[in-house]
Every structure is written in C-alpha cells, then in structure tokens.
Amino acid sequence: MSVFVEGVGAISPVGPNAEQSWAALCHGAEAARAVMPQAMADRAYYCCPVPPKFLSEAARYPRLRRSGTISLLGTAASLDALADASLKQSKELGGRIAIVFAICSGGVKYTRRFYDEIARGGANSASPLLFPETVFNAAASHIAALLGVDGQSYTLVGDSSIGLSAIHFGCQLLEMQPELEHCLVVGTEETDWLLADAFASWKMAEREKRFEVYGKKSGTVFGEGSAAIVLGRNGTIEIANSHAGQSFFSIDDAGEVALQLFPKIAGSERVDLIVASANGTFADEAEQRVFSTAFPTTPVYCPKPAMGESLGASTLFQTVCAVLALRHQKLPGTLQAGWKLASVNREARTIEASRAFVSAIGFNQQVNGLVLGYAK
Amino acid sequence: MSMPSERQTPNAERETPNAKRRVLVTGIGIISPLGPDAVENLNSLLNARDAVSPVTEFDVSKTRCKTAGHVPDAWLADALAPTRAASRLHRSSGMMAMALREAWTSARQPVPELMVIGTTAGGMSYGEIFYRRLLSGNSSRRQFPRLVANYLPQKAVLDAQQACGIRAPSQIIANACSSGSNAIGHAFDLVGRGLHECIACGGYDPLCELVFVGFDSLQAATPEKIRPFDVSRTGLVLGEGAAFLILESERSAASRGATAVAEVAGYGISTDTYHLTQPHPSGIGPRLAMERALASASAEPEEVDYVNGHGTATIFNDATEGIAISELLGQVPVSSTKSMMGHALGAAGAIEAVFSVLALREQFLPPNINFTEPDPSWKFEVVGNEARPAKIRCALSNSFGFGGTNATLVLRAA
Numbered sequence: 001m002s003v004f005v006e007g008v009g010a011i012s013p014v015g016p017n018a019e020q021s022w023a024a025l026c027h028g029a030e031a032a033r034a035v036m037p038q039a040m041a042d043r044a045y046y047c048c049p050v051p052p053k054f055l056s057e058a059a060r061y062p063r064l065r066r067s068g069t070i071s072l073l074g075t076a077a078s079l080d081a082l083a084d085a086s087l088k089q090s091k092e093l094g095g096r097i098a099i100v101f102a103i104c105s106g107g108v109k110y111t112r113r114f115y116d117e118i119a120r121g122g123a124n125s126a127s128p129l130l131f132p133e134t135v136f137n138a139a140a141s142h143i144a145a146l147l148g149v150d151g152q153s154y155t156l157v158g159d160s161s162i163g164l165s166a167i168h169f170g171c172q173l174l175e176m177q178p179e180l181e182h183c184l185v186v187g188t189e190e191t192d193w194l195l196a197d198a199f200a201s202w203k204m205a206e207r208e209k210r211f212e213v214y215g216k217k218s219g220t221v222f223g224e225g226s227a228a229i230v231l232g233r234n235g236t237i238e239i240a241n242s243h244a245g246q247s248f249f250s251i252d253d254a255g256e257v258a259l260q261l262f263p264k265i266a267g268s269e270r271v272d273l274i275v276a277s278a279n280g281t282f283a284d285e286a287e288q289r290v291f292s293t294a295f296p297t298t299p300v301y302c303p304k305p306a307m308g309e310s311l312g313a314s315t316l317f318q319t320v321c322a323v324l325a326l327r328h329q330k331l332p333g334t335l336q337a338g339w340k341l342a343s344v345n346r347e348a349r350t351i352e353a354s355r356a357f358v359s360a361i362g363f364n365q366q367v368n369g370l371v372l373g374y375a376k
Numbered sequence: 377m378s379m380p381s382e383r384q385t386p387n388a389e390r391e392t393p394n395a396k397r398r399v400l401v402t403g404i405g406i407i408s409p410l411g412p413d414a415v416e417n418l419n420s421l422l423n424a425r426d427a428v429s430p431v432t433e434f435d436v437s438k439t440r441c442k443t444a445g446h447v448p449d450a451w452l453a454d455a456l457a458p459t460r461a462a463s464r465l466h467r468s469s470g471m472m473a474m475a476l477r478e479a480w481t482s483a484r485q486p487v488p489e490l491m492v493i494g495t496t497a498g499g500m501s502y503g504e505i506f507y508r509r510l511l512s513g514n515s516s517r518r519q520f521p522r523l524v525a526n527y528l529p530q531k532a533v534l535d536a537q538q539a540c541g542i543r544a545p546s547q548i549i550a551n552a553c554s555s556g557s558n559a560i561g562h563a564f565d566l567v568g569r570g571l572h573e574c575i576a577c578g579g580y581d582p583l584c585e586l587v588f589v590g591f592d593s594l595q596a597a598t599p600e601k602i603r604p605f606d607v608s609r610t611g612l613v614l615g616e617g618a619a620f621l622i623l624e625s626e627r628s629a630a631s632r633g634a635t636a637v638a639e640v641a642g643y644g645i646s647t648d649t650y651h652l653t654q655p656h657p658s659g660i661g662p663r664l665a666m667e668r669a670l671a672s673a674s675a676e677p678e679e680v681d682y683v684n685g686h687g688t689a690t691i692f693n694d695a696t697e698g699i700a701i702s703e704l705l706g707q708v709p710v711s712s713t714k715s716m717m718g719h720a721l722g723a724a725g726a727i728e729a730v731f732s733v734l735a736l737r738e739q740f741l742p743p744n745i746n747f748t749e750p751d752p753s754w755k756f757e758v759v760g761n762e763a764r765p766a767k768i769r770c771a772l773s774n775s776f777g778f779g780g781t782n783a784t785l786v787l788r789a790a
C-alpha cells in the first residue's frame with residue numbers, strides 16, 4: 001500500500017510557512033541570531049528564534065491562549081500543511097485524520113518555569129495552570145481539538161531523529177487502517193537557554209553565532225520552529241521507504257550503524273539528492289563516512305546552518321525540504337559547509353531529481369533514514 | 377526482503393495488512409510497588425496488599441498529598457546483574473530492565489523486531505537534579521552530561537535494552553497516562569495486521585517531584601487513602617513501576633515452541649478534546665475507546681467478564697468512566713488496582729494489562745481496596761477490598777490521560 005505526501009507545512013526562523021521558508025533557503029537566507037534569554041549562569045548561547053509575528057495566526061485560537069510556544073508553532077505548521085493538502089478544518093476531516101506528534105525536549109519553557117517555582121518557592125508555589133502544558137502530549141491535544149479529531153492522536157518522543165520515526169509511525173497507521181484517510185505528522189521545537197546549556201555539557205553546543213558542517217566540529221546553534229506533513233493515499237510524491245530507526249550504543253558506532261542502515265533503506269534505486277542532518281557535532285563525521293562511501297556523487301543539502309538545530313522539528317524540516325526540492329526541482333546551497341564532504345551542495349541550483357533521501361543521525365543514539373520519490 | 381522494522385512500497389513481502397491475526401501474549405514481566413516480579417505481584421493482588429506509603433524521595437512538607445506507591449531500591453539492587461551493561465542503569469532503566477528481562481525470559485527468549493514503550497515523565501527526575509544543581513550556582517558540571525542524557529525518555533529504553541542484550545528499534549509513546557495501553561495497543565495492531573511477528577511492548581515511569589507536585593497543584597492528589605469508584609473518593613496517589621508484554625503471532629510463537637498466557641484481542645483509542653485535563657462529563661471519551669476496542673475484538677459488551685478500570689479516584693475521572701462503563705457494559709465486575717499501588721502514569725496501562733493477564737490466567741477478580749460505598753449512579757459492581765475467584769474469559773483494561781487520550785485493551789484467556 002502506497003503512502004503519499006499530500007501536503008507540507010512549516011514555520012521557521014526564515015519564513016512563516018513552508019513555501020516562504022523554502023524560497024528563503026534557496027536565496028541563501030540565514031536566520032537572524034539572538035542571545036538566548038534567561039541564562040542561569042555566565043554562559044551565553046545564540047539561537048535562531050521564530051519571529052513572533054509569524055505566530056499571530058495560530059495565537060488567535062482561544063484554546064491556545066495559555067498554551068506554550070511549542071503548541072503555537074505546531075499549530076502554525078499543521079495549518080500550513082493542511083492548506084497545502086487542500087484540506088479544510090471540519091468535523092468530517094476530524095474523523096478521517098490521525099495525528100502523530102514528534103517531540104524531543106518537549107515544552108521546555110513551561111516545564112522550566114513550573115519547576116523553577118517549585119525549586120525556589122516550594123511545592124505550594126506550583127502553578128496548576130502551567131502543569132498541564134508540561135505534559136509531552138499537550139501540543140498534540142491542542143491540535144486535535146482545533147481539528148476536531150476524536151480518534152487517534154499519538155505523541156512520540158525521541159532524539160533529533162524522532163521526526164522520521166513519526167513519519168514511519170504515521171505510515172504504519174495508514175497501512176493498517178483502510179478507513180483512515182490522512183495522517184498529520186508534526187514535529188516541533190522551542191529554544192531555551194537550559195537546552196543549550198545541557199548540550200554544552202556534552203560539548204555539542206556552539207558559543208558563536210554560526211557553526212560549520214562537515215568541517216570543524218565545534219557544536220551546534222539551536223533553532224526553533226515546526227514542520228508538518230500530511231500523509232495520505234493520494235499524491236505524486238510517495239514515501240518510498242521509512243524505518244522505525246536503529247540505535248547505536250556509543251557515538252563511535254554511529255557511522256557504522258548508519259553505514260549498514262542507510263543503503264538498506266535507500267534500496268537499489270538511484271538517490272538523486274540527500275537532505276542531511278549535519279549540525280556541527282559527531283553527526284557530521286558519521287554522515288561524511290556514509291555519504292562518501294555509499295552515495296559518493298549524490299548532492300547533499302543541509303538546512304541546519306541556515307535555521308539552526310531544531311531537534312524535534314529537524315527531521316521533519318529536512319523532509320519538507322526534500323519534498324519541496326522534488327516539487328520545485330531545485331536544491332539550496334548549504335551555508336557554512338566545510339571541506340570534508342566533497343558532495344555537499346554549496347550553491348543553489350536546479351536539479352533533475354525523482355528520488356530523495358533524508359538522513360538523521362540523532363544526538364542520543366538513534367539513526368534513521370527516509371526515501372521519498374515520485375510515484376511510478 | 378525488507379527489514380521487519382521497515383515499511384517499503386510497493387513490494388513488501390508479508391501477509392496482507394488488513395487480514396487480522398490472533399495476537400498472543402507469550403511473556404509478561406512486571407515490577408511495581410506490589411512486587412519485583414509477576415509472582416509477587418500476583419500474591420499482592422490475591423492478598424489485597426496496600427503498597428502506598430509516605431514519600432521520602434523529595435520534600436512533601438508543602439503538598440497536600442504525602443504518600444505514593446514506591447518500588448523499593450532494594451528490589452532494583454538485588455535484581456540487577458553486576459555486569460558492565462547494568463552499571464549504566466539507573467532507577468528508570470533499572471525498573472524497565474527488570475520487567476523486560478522477566479517478560480523476555482518467560483517468553484523463552486524471543487528476538488523482538490521492535491519495542492513499543494509508553495512513558496509520561498521519562499527521565500524527569502534527572503532533569504530535576506540537573507536543574508537544582510544549576511540553580512545552586514556553585515555545583516560541579518562533571519555529572520551534567522549523564523544527568524542530561526538520562527532526562528531523555530529513550531535513554532532509559534536503550535540502557536534497558538543493552539542490559540538485557542536486546543537490540544531492536546523502539547517507538548516511545550508519550551500520551552500521558554494512557555501511554556502504556558497505547559504502546560500495547562499499537563503493538564497489537566502491528567502484529568495483528570501482519571506488519572510484525574514479535575514485539576516487546578509496555579511502559580515505565582518512575583516517581584518524580586515535578587509530576588507529584590503537579591498533580592497536587594491541580595488538587596487531583598489526595599491526602600487520604602485512594603478510593604477509586606467510591607462515592608467518597610477524594611483523589612489519586614501516584615505510583616511507579618514498569619511492565620512488559622511479549623506479543624507475537626501464532627506463527628511466530630509456534631515456530632519457537634512458545635505458549636500463550638493470554639491473548640490481546642482488541643484495542644480502541646479515542647481523543648476527548650473537551651479540556652486538556654478534564655474529560656467530557658458525558659463519558660464520551662472512555663465510551664468511544666471501549667466501543668472501538670470491542671469492535672476491534674469482534675466482541676459484544678456482554679462477553680466482558682471483568683474491567684480493570686482506569687479508576688484514578690478523582691471526582692471527574694471516575695464519574696465519566698463510571699458513566700461509560702455503566703451505559704456500555706452494565707453490571708460487570710470492575711476494580712481499579714491503583715487502589716493498591718497508586719497511579720503509575722505511563723506505566724499504568726502496561727502494569728494493569730499484566731494484572732488483567734494474571735486475572736485471566738489465574739481466574740480471579742483483582743480487588744479494589746479502601747472501598748466503602750458504591751456510587752449509586754453506576755450499575756456495575758466494584759470488586760470491593762478482596763480478590764475473589766471468578767470465571768473470566770474476556771477482560772477490558774482502561775487507561776485515560778491528560779490531553780484527552782483514552783485507550784482500552786481487550787484481553788482474552790489463552
């Protein structure tokens with residue numbers, strides 16, 4: 001049974017929707033950097049925030065008036081994807097669509113605020129308004145309410161590869177349930193100083209504004225945003241292959257696991273382009289090894305130097321980029337690309353592509369891949 | 377040939393996905409406040425043990441509720457083998473490793489193609505330590521990397537896998553308190569529809585301060601005894617634990633010579649969007665989940681011999697579940713085993729599925745302790761205070777959570 005991409009959506013630091021974000025990336029745009037606020041120590045980190053004006057449409061929903069940023073971002077991307085799929089919010093749609101939400105760090109801002117009140121003021125300071133928004137599935141619940149979904153809503157948690165696992169999960173639902181027509185897969189991330197400092201403890205956070213990929217391994221800069229895709233039974237671009245993901249038990253094994261997994265997922269047919277997950281960390285080395293060995297001439301595009309590492313949203317952003325690359329037959333240039341990977345695409349250009357691979361080397365022991373292709 | 381955890385169009389070599397197959401439970405594993413394994417949990421159920429005790433892990437001087445169901449550290453220390461892999465284990469992954477190892481062993485060491493796990497808090501307790509150390513300002517950052525790593529829900533799963541020598545892709549569902557049931561339900565669908573042959577599924581959640589204080593702030597937690605389905609119920613207490621089931625097709629079980637202890641026959645899921653933390657008063661959410669589960673099992677309401685209710689003992693949750701059970705199932709025996717061990721959140725659905733398997737295997741009704749008086753608006757019978765023998769062929773296990781996620785499993789005797 002074939003599963004197709006019926007629509008894509010996004011809200012990113014470089015655009016309020018998928019098409020505008022894509023156009024900006026193709027023009028070499030780079031997200032504005034801001035110093036993360038609310039530092040708890042003398043360590044500053046930059047991030048790529050989503051401009052507040054991009055969220056004005058999502059913020060008008062009464063249900064979201066107390067919700068966290070993560071819910072607003074997810075809603076904006078979801079509505080964009082539904083519009084791209086020509087689906088309108090209605091009671092009928094609510095009964096025919098499932099939601100799969102990909103989360104990495106969760107609603108970190110509200111969680112931090114809630115726990116901060118407990119840690120500083122004691123348990124009786126805890127806010128009953130904040131607590132429900134700290135739950136991983138709060139954002140999915142809000143989107144289900146807006147779409148009128150009374151059936152399936154799943155929130156999946158994982159590392160920065162979780163978006164691809166969520167797409168696989170969505171494909172499973174469609175494959176198992178003939179009565180289900182669509183599945184909305186959403187990935188979201190909000191930024192917070194706490195998150196960056198946690199990654200810094202792993203030596204994976206860059207202190208400067210920019211980071212290089214496939215070059216100097218200096219850590220990453222975080223970005224926020226959300227990306228969504230509508231999976232369904234009609235369309236021109238299909239999910240040719242997806243996977244639940246494979247774990248690696250040490251960073252040194254990531255390349256080896258990817259080297260075994262990616263060619264299997266890609267299959268025997270030619271891959272015309274790769275949208276990669278390189279982010280200035282060990283992930284770059286793992287991808288370098290796999291791409292130069294298994295896909296030596298396939299052009300590689302990496303969106304993270306332009307928009308930041310958006311963890312729970314990142315592989316869905318990559319997937320949206322891959323879909324739009326196939327749709328527009330164009331590939332953006334990778335900003336801040338180092339010289340360790342010869343096949344990295346450095347300048348925006350037109351391409352002839354019918355099959356794309358999305359790569360994910362997660363920061364916490366997960367590797368995954370996805371193949372998109374024009375249906376035959 | 378595609379890998380088992382992979383989907384590939386259009387040439388995947390497997391049975392037609394829409395042909396439903398029987399899904400056997402060939403192994404169970406559990407650690408809960410009622411015991412470190414299935415045998416002890418069974419004894420506790422049969423003896424109506426109350427495993428709720430004062431909280432000592434963190435400061436509860438400013439909370440209304442001061443009790444919870446605990447898994448004693450000694451159970452974890454005794455059971456973890458002194459191996460290199462086990463040295464990575466912490467409380468969350470330790471509980472999970474114990475339950476997973478027991479399920480895997482009792483299923484005669486299958487090779488699961490996939491793990492589907494539910495959790496609510498994940499490694500939040502490690503996030504709490506990280507945050508408090510940051511707040512203190514003068515703490516060494518030497519331990520930060522491990523604290524941060526353990527905060528992530530999938531880290532515990534990977535550590536448990538490594539400790540057990542199991543390497544399988546994992547899907548981790550965080551649908552609040554229905555997570556464990558969702559994990560089992562999704563695994564049931566995958567095996568039942570022919571996408572997988574053998575899956576380890578379950579849930580885990582350790583007790584942590586953030587969640588404890590959160591429920592207290594909502595005034596959902598009680599300073600009294602937890603009394604599910606009682607007219608004088610006043611709220612929940614929290615618990616913790618982990619449980620796993622090995623689900624496999626008949627073909628897979630037969631090929632290994634494994635025997636079934638029960639069968640998962642149906643799964644229903646619904647989303648109630650009335651409010652983030654409150655169910656629709658009509659009970660439509662639970663009712664839809666139960667109806668869909670019965671339809672999935674091709675079962676009629678009168679076939680149900682026992683319901684392991686979600687039964688958190690909060691005013692609203694029990695009211696809506698009570699309405700739904702009364703309207704759909706009538707005079708069925710119902711108990712909430714949370715009365716004995718508290719609410720284990722993302723692990724609850726998996727723990728209660730194991731309890732339901734034990735009830736089906738041993739043919740008894742688990743008790744609903746601390747029970748004094750039924751709510752007169754409901755038709756069903758609460759299995760008050762003592763376990764009792766009964767003929768059970770079909771059981772429902774309900775789990776409902778924040779965000780309006782509702783899940784029901786239908787289990788049958790083997």
